[in-house]
Amino acid sequence: MQPFTKNVITVIKNIPTGKVMTYSQVAACAGSPRGARQVVRILHTMSEKYALPWHRIVNIKGEITIKDAVHQKTLLENEGIVVTQAFTLNLEQYQYKVEPIDFDL
DNA sequence: TTAGTGACAGGCA
DNA sequence: CTGCCTGCCACTA
Numbered sequence: 001m002q003p004f005t006k007n008v009i010t011v012i013k014n015i016p017t018g019k020v021m022t023y024s025q026v027a028a029c030a031g032s033p034r035g036a037r038q039v040v041r042i043l044h045t046m047s048e049k050y051a052l053p054w055h056r057i058v059n060i061k062g063e064i065t066i067k068d069a070v071h072q073k074t075l076l077e078n079e080g081i082v083v084t085q086a087f088t089l090n091l092e093q094y095q096y097k098v099e100p101i102d103f104d105l
Numbered sequence: 106t107t108a109g110t111g112a113c114a115g116g117c118a
Numbered sequence: 119c120t121g122c123c124t125g126c127c128a129c130t131a
Binding site for chain 1: 111112113114115
């Protein structure tokens with residue numbers, strides 16, 4: 001498995017309940033500042049196999065932009081996160097700042 | 106092989 | 119913040 005993929009999985013699994021991260025934030029932390037799209041792909045591919053909290057990943061605006069937004073909204077609310085009817089949340093309040101992770105750098 | 110697409114983001118108006 | 123445009127990278131037709 002590529003380091004990037006492994007790092008993304010590690011980062012996502014480290015997101016505490018009640019917090020969220022943006023795609024680029026995860027990508028940057030995993031070693032690829034412009035890998036937001038790849039994070040998406042990894043979520044699609046690995047979320048089920050690795051039991052990743054994919055619902056804690058939102059875009060830079062704090063908005064849920066996936067097809068099954070209703071489902072994600074439900075999961076987030078289940079963790080105590082307030083999501084508006086427009087599928088947005090308060091990033092200032094919920095965004096999780098990760099510690100600089102070493103990984104293989 | 107090239108072209109189009111997507112659960113995105115940054116720069117600019 | 120919103121909208122539009124461009125860059126990004128992997129996947130599919």
